[in-house]
Amino acid sequence: MKLNGAQIVIECLREQGVDTIFGYPGAATINIYDELYRNEDWLTHVLTSHEQGAAHAADGYARATGKVGVVLATSGPGATNLVTGIATAYMDSVPMVAITGNVTLAQLGKDSFQEVDIFGITTPVVKHNYMVKDIRELAPALREAFQIARSGRPGPVLVDIPKDITVEETEYAPHRPVFDVKRPVEHIDPVVLELIREAKKPMILAGGGVIRSGASRSLQAFAEKVQAAVACTLMGIGCMPYDHPLYTGNIGMHGSMISNISINECDLLISVGARFSDRVIGKEGSFAANARKLHFDIDPAEVNKNVLVDGHVVGDIDEILKTLLPLVEQKDNSPWLAQINELRLENSHTYDEDVLSVPTILKRIAALGSPEDIVVTDVGQHQMWTAQHYPFMKPNKFLTSGGLGTMGYGLGAAIGAQWAFRENRVVMITGDGSFRMNFNEIITAVRNKLPIKIFVMNNYALGMVRQWQNLFYDDRFSATNFDDDIDYVGFARSMGADGFVIRNVGELDDVVRQAFASPKVCVVNCIVEQGSNVYPMVPPGKAIHEAISK
Template sequence: MQLTGAEILIECLKEQDVDTIFGYPGGAVINIYDALYKHQDEIRHILTSHEQGASHAADGYARATGKVGVCLATSGPGATNLVTGIATAYMDSVPMVAITGNVPLALLGKDSFQEVDITGITMPITKHNFIVKNVKDLASTVRRAFYIAQEGRPGPVLVDIPKDITAQITEYIKEEPIAIEKVTEYITEEDINNALELLQNSQQPLIYVGGGVICADANGDLVAFAEKVKAPVCCTLMGLGGFPATHELFTGMIGMHGTKSSNLAATKCDLLIAIGARFSDRVISKVEAFAPNAQVLHIDIDPAEINKNIRSHYHIIGDVKEVLKRLNKKLAPQENQPWMEQVKTWKEKYPLGYKKDGRLKPQYVIEKIYEMTKGEAIITTEVGQNQMWTAQYYKFTKSRTFISSGGLGTMGYGLGACIGAKIGNPEKLVINVAGDGSFQMNSIELATAIKYNLPIIVVILNNGVLGMVRQWQDLFYDKRYAETDLDRGTDLIKLVEAYGAKGYQITEESQFEEAFHKALESNVPVVLNCIIDKTENVYPMVPAGAPIENVITEG
């Protein structure tokens, strides 16, 4: 059948079972939007307030559903406004396809109006990207983009389409998507047997879990593995929800803002089993002091991560779920009683905690959210102190319920991601925890939540400062608070109400429960502006570059 390039694009999206696109129109994509208009009953378009909001919403949709997130923007500034969201998805291995328009082929490379080399700009932050210069290649390119975004280690792919390509006509033949096969060809019996020998000889093992467990949907296999090994389990920020936080083997997050028990376990273990984790600098800190007594077994789908930051003694490259299944099949139950008693002692001696002094505490707010949602909400966050308090005090027990920018640390990410997560899971409660600095970066997306009647809840931990930067200034820069006091005088409640949302100002603990209860029963977006003290810091904390056992605790 003869179709225009724009119509072929829509048909290819339908082939991939795309039901939602987040975007913002412009001249270079007007033909695509015209085709979308004709197929609005099959593909829902969410008009965000800014292209960055579209990219974050596509990212949040992907993380919360496990499907590919799709965003669409015009050429020039529309395309460059996607860049931060694409980089966010790339750092956290999120499957996304970003579609951009560009100027007609004859105008490429001539500094034409709203022209940028978006494939050149995004080359370092995509798994792959394409510019389509022949309409006959469009269908195969889109299909390949979706395949690349999902196969192996997921990530974003960009497809740039010049405007005249969307208008040209060629033959379209429908195809079924290529099945995504698990990466198993590098998993050998020798590797499995070596891992089993390590496990059997270890007396003090520690399982270190990253976001790869969630990507692989390997939660159940991980629990079975941990219970067989009888090992404590810690996780990275991106691994939250990959192992139930309520499980007796769980020791909490590891690294800069991890628990002291996790950091001590990493320092004292004789075998570190890294599963779907990349040994980020925020986890390992001082390389030569990280797990100094341990052999390292690294299980990951991406061979590029092996020996990149930490040398592994043994590794298995492949789909995490498949590796764990094979290990579980052969692994005899272990007993590491003295080690487990030691870890239990650390957990009891160094629990997470905070001083209650009558003021509204951010930790209390997060604990109350967990209590009132019974741990069943999807939580998105912004970046900074709000993110760390959420990671520490909300007990995530299921995958795809903690959604946050880990690798890039993108302020302004959370609200767009919250919208995307809610669109992908309309039946679930979705809450964004924010700082006042991050919230004001992309607060315009409240208009999107209002337009589509999304009853999301935003909880702002408002300390009037850029909290995490101020914390570093407080601890390491002799209290020189350079440009971290916001003091803008913005009335956030009036701002929220101007968008059409409900807003509640909260200054005391006794007010929070009532306001949050109202938010839970509301059918419109609600913002809870919780005023907290600007001197409140995130603890525990390991100074950058210090051994992770050197934990600063409050007081």
């Protein structure tokens, strides 16, 4: 049958099982939006307030569900507004397909109105991208885009479609989508098994690849069998239950001292789906200096890129661990685990529960909430406190921007997660600095009746940068202290949301309960001390076990 380009876009989305897309319309995509109108009985379009919010929503949807998130934007500024969200997804290996409109083929390269080379702009931050210049290439490009986005190491793919391609016609035949099939791991290097067998003090560094692979149960079984302590990167948080006796917490610049010291003491480090980022390893050459190292990863380009290893296995993480489990013997590393427990007693996070601090607030939110709650953060001090103190028990419950560190990520991502899981509570933890960047998306949440609970950790500052200025720049607080006093409660209510304020610990539980009970979007303004710093913190140029602990 013959279809025009706009119809082919919609039919390809149907083939791929897409039922929700996020976006913002414009002239270059108007024909696609006309087809969305005709297909609204099965395909829902979520209109955001800004294209960046749409990209983050597609990202949050993908992280929460494991599906490919889809975002649609027009040409020029619409397309460029997606770039931060695309780069965020790229750095954290999130499957996303971004569809953009462009000017007609005849107008390309002529500085036409709202023309931009989005293909060239996004090349460094996508797994692949397409500029469709022939209507016959449209369906194959879209199908490949979804396959590339979700296969191997996931990531974003962009498909740019000139406007005249959306009106041209060609023959179209439906295809059954090819979903990525996990391939078995055919070979394990004997050195891998030998190093695991010989290790007396093994430690696992678990990253986002564990969660992307759905390998949390396999990881736990593997750790228990080889008696290894488990530290998580920011992206790996939730792959081991917070209260598991082998779990030592997050690692790196603001990691737990238990993890940071243990890495320096272990004799074998097994990196599982982690990429050895600079925020994890600290001073080069001092990271796990006493340990032999193994690396399990789906991306061969990551092996020996940042840290040289003694052995590796390339493949899907879940398949690697399932292959290894029957090959390794049950070990007894009691002395090592006793050493870990001693470190746990000596270096556990402490805070004054009588003071309205961010850790206190997080502990009460968790206590009054559920393990099924999805917690989304922006970027800054509040993000690090959440990684340290919130007791995540399951994977896909902690959504945050790790690699790119995108302030303003949180609310869009929370919208995507809440859209996907209407029955789950979605809690957004943000700072006053991050919240201001994209708080226009409250309108989107209110319009769509998404009852997200937003807790603003309001210290009247850009807290993380201020912390650096405090510790390393002799308190020269340049552009980090806020002398304004935004009425977040009034703002929330003016948008159709509920607003609350917490000024002391005595109000904390009551306000959290009120927010959780409300059927509306809620903004809770938490007034916390401006000068509080996140500890531990690794100073510049230091090894992670040399972190400042208070």
